[in-house]
């Protein structure tokens with residue numbers, strides 16, 4: 001069976017080595033905290049103003065301010081900075097944290113479209129870092145899609161107590 005990482009590479013078109021090229025340089029030291037805050041603010045401004053209601057509504061249980069902070073603290077931590085995310089929220093466990101949300105192929109593409117536009121419009125991230133970040137985001141987005149499909153498969157497996165129950169519902 002294909003691993004989640006393999007599925008992520010296949011579906012995203014991003015090789016694992018390219019996805020983790022973010023670890024070759026310390027992007028936090030290179031870019032500084034404000035660049036991450038600007039990126040996440042720009043990204044979530046787009047998400048919360050998305051004309052596509054189906055996508056916007058995925059985020060409706062969080063305030064924009066919380067979502068921005070959660071995201072940039074994770075990015076800072078993952079890209080060489082202090083462990084801001086784990087200090088406040090615990091282990092990232094991204095698949096588990098996305099469990100309540102429909103992380104479909106379509107949702108991943110929309111998420112990535114907003115992130116690409118956010119990266120295109122921030123001025124304090126150099127081109128090389130943008131490419132590295134986008135490869136990591138793309139691979140991770142489809143890693144989450146693979147995790148989401150696993151969740152849906154598990155839901156389909158009836159537990160033994162359901163065996164004698166009528167199918168109609």
Ligand code: HEM
Pocket residue numbers: 058059062063066067068070071074089094097098101102103107108109111136137138140141142144145
């Ligand atoms: C693939 C499409 C994606 C969808 C639909 C999605 C959806 C969401 C939603 C609805 C939240 C809750 C907002 C909040 O309260 O923080 C969230 C949180 C988060 N997402 Fe995603 N996400 C996606 C991709 C990603 C990717 C690619 C990453 C990392 C590269 C990521 C990292 C995070 C993090 C760190 C949080 C905060 C979790 C927490 O603090 O509990 N997400 N996401």
